[in-house]
Amino acid sequence: MTGSTPPAATDSHSSTGTVPHWPAPFASRPINATVTVPGSKSLTNRFLVLAALADGPSRLRAPLHSRDSALMIEALRQLGATITEVPGDGAFGPDLEVTPLSREAPSSKTHIDCGLAGTVMRFVPPLAALRNGVSVFDGDPHARKRPMGTIIEALKALGVALTADDGGTPSSLPFTVAGTGEVRGGHLVIDASASSQFVSALLLVGARFTDGLHLEHVGKPVPSLDHINMTVAVLRGVGVSVDDSVPNHWVVAPGPIRAFDQRIEQDLSNAGPFLAAALASGGTVRIPDWPAGTTQVGDLWRSILADMGADVSLADGVLTVTGGPEIKGADFDETSELAPTVAALCALASGPSRLTGIAHLRGHETDRLAALVTEINRLGGDAEETSDGLVIRPAKLHAGVVHSYADHRMATAGAILGLAVPGIEVQDIATTAKTMPEFPQMWADMLAQGAAADKRAEGPTGGTQH
Numbered sequence: 453m454t455g456s457t458p459p460a461a462t463d464s465h466s467s468t469g470t471v472p473h474w475p476a477p478f479a480s481r482p483i484n485a486t487v488t489v490p491g492s493k494s495l496t497n498r499f500l501v502l503a504a505l506a507d508g509p510s511r512l513r514a515p516l517h518s519r520d521s522a523l524m525i526e527a528l529r530q531l532g533a534t535i536t537e538v539p540g541d542g543a544f545g546p547d548l549e550v551t552p553l554s555r556e557a558p559s560s561k562t563h564i565d566c567g568l569a570g571t572v573m574r575f576v577p578p579l580a581a582l583r584n585g586v587s588v589f590d591g592d593p594h595a596r597k598r599p600m601g602t603i604i605e606a607l608k609a610l611g612v613a614l615t616a617d618d619g620g621t622p623s624s625l626p627f628t629v630a631g632t633g634e635v636r637g638g639h640l641v642i643d644a645s646a647s648s649q650f651v652s653a654l655l656l657v658g659a660r661f662t663d664g665l666h667l668e669h670v671g672k673p674v675p676s677l678d679h680i681n682m683t684v685a686v687l688r689g690v691g692v693s694v695d696d697s698v699p700n701h702w703v704v705a706p707g708p709i710r711a712f713d714q715r716i717e718q719d720l721s722n723a724g725p726f727l728a729a730a731l732a733s734g735g736t737v738r739i740p741d742w743p744a745g746t747t748q749v750g751d752l753w754r755s756i757l758a759d760m761g762a763d764v765s766l767a768d769g770v771l772t773v774t775g776g777p778e779i780k781g782a783d784f785d786e787t788s789e790l791a792p793t794v795a796a797l798c799a800l801a802s803g804p805s806r807l808t809g810i811a812h813l814r815g816h817e818t819d820r821l822a823a824l825v826t827e828i829n830r831l832g833g834d835a836e837e838t839s840d841g842l843v844i845r846p847a848k849l850h851a852g853v854v855h856s857y858a859d860h861r862m863a864t865a866g867a868i869l870g871l872a873v874p875g876i877e878v879q880d881i882a883t884t885a886k887t888m889p890e891f892p893q894m895w896a897d898m899l900a901q902g903a904a905a906d907k908r909a910e911g912p913t914g915g916t917q918h
């Protein structure tokens with residue numbers, strides 16, 4: 453057990469006063485629903501960065517439209533990219549056409565709002581270094597607490613002028629990058645143990661460094677390796693040569709980034725709460741268009757949910773998850789951004805669970821380990837923080853308020869608990885807009901589908917049809 457202080461949980465306020473808590477719907481019957489989720493945050497923001505650096509105009513089809521993608525779009529526009537919404541066939545909003553930025557920044561000083569988006573605060577500063585101009589980076593209050601030292605030190609080691617407000621060397625947001633339009637690159641050693649995004653950030657721009665990049669990690673293991681593999685895969689897809697054959701070394705050859713026309717897969721991590729709903733209600737949730745092959749960490753749901761007792765099948769591109777009479781406790785290592793959803797299910801399980809390899813979640817949107825322990829135990833649960841994760845034991849939960857800590861995945865964890873425990877309310881459900889603004893409506897629709905199916909089964913006279 454480590455003694456980290458639980459993060460402060462504050463009620464959310466709007467300009468018109470306190471926003472009421474969201475009464476999480478209780479599943480009075482097993483859910484039976486088919487759900488499609490919006491585009492992947494990680495893929496959308498990677499392809500936006502690559503489009504801004506590409507050798508011609510690119511198109512993203514069915515991209516994510518959420519706070520994190522909007523922040524990325526605005527950041528790239530500030531740096532000189534032209535990004536236009538064009539009609540597409542995505543269910544959650546238009547496609548995006550991107551005309552890349554040129555070496556000269558459109559104005560001598562730009563202001564980049566990172567919000568709470570790790571992909572914006574880590575991926576955009578190296579890109580700003582490739583512009584000839586000054587960019588001031590800042591974000592939400594909690595963004596100033598997220599680990600940034602590694603990317604700051606890396607850029608400084610590459611010769612980029614980067615300063616804090618007082619002119620000294622910053623260790624976190626806010627800071628100013630004075631780009632010259634050129635970065636030489638070469639061999640760079642970093643400690644990326646606090647976030648895989650430090651590696652991804654540098655790899656994404658490495659081909660545009662004059663000498664390319666040989667990135668080497670030293671230190672404790674890099675977390676969220678799946679996300680680095682995703683970065684390497686998307687780079688190769690746009691013609692960039694990346695050698696990752698030696699562990700903890702990535703060699704990116706200098707060269708062009710090919711313009712592309714790319715469909716964005718749905719966000720499999722955000723599919724998690726919906727799939728978890730099948731277990732929490734003992735029902736069935738289907739997700740069509742589940743990719744046959746993917747670099748998204750969310751593909752792990754297939755094994756995670758099976759380990760927790762669900763019946764999981766993937767046929768004709770449809771992932772079907774059916775929950776059984778009970779949720780089984782289990783041990784999971786390195787669940788990365790899936791951990792809050794997994795933890796919610798563990799809190800409903802009939803046996804103990806142990807989550808390991810997620811110490812770095814303390815640097816996510818909030819200190820997720822402390823937040824999960826606080827909120828699960830607030831409802832009568834039995835969760836404990838360990839040095840690198842959580843232990844969650846069976847306990848009967850009761851009604852109460854789940855605080856979100858401005859963390860979309862804490863809010864959706866609260867929604868999952870609410871399916872199985874009557875009387876749960878989620879503070880600041882609107883924080884789901886970080887990656888899924890449609891969440892409250894999608895959740896209601898998922899529950900309504902089961903009710904509609906029940907009505908149909910009852911038939912016109914009210915009796916069940918056989």
Ligand SMILES: O=C(O)C1=C[C@@H](OP(=O)(O)O)[C@@H](O)[C@H](O)C1
Nearest residue numbers: 494647648649652675676679789
């Ligand atoms: O590169 C990415 O798109 C991400 C990498 C991971 O970050 P960490 O390595 O900090 O966990 C993940 O948790 C985050 O949600 C998205």
Ligand SMILES: C=C(OP(=O)(O)O)C(=O)O
Nearest residue numbers: 568569570571789816817
């Ligand atoms: C850690 C996450 O986000 P970010 O990209 O802001 O790091 C997340 O979405 O779970």
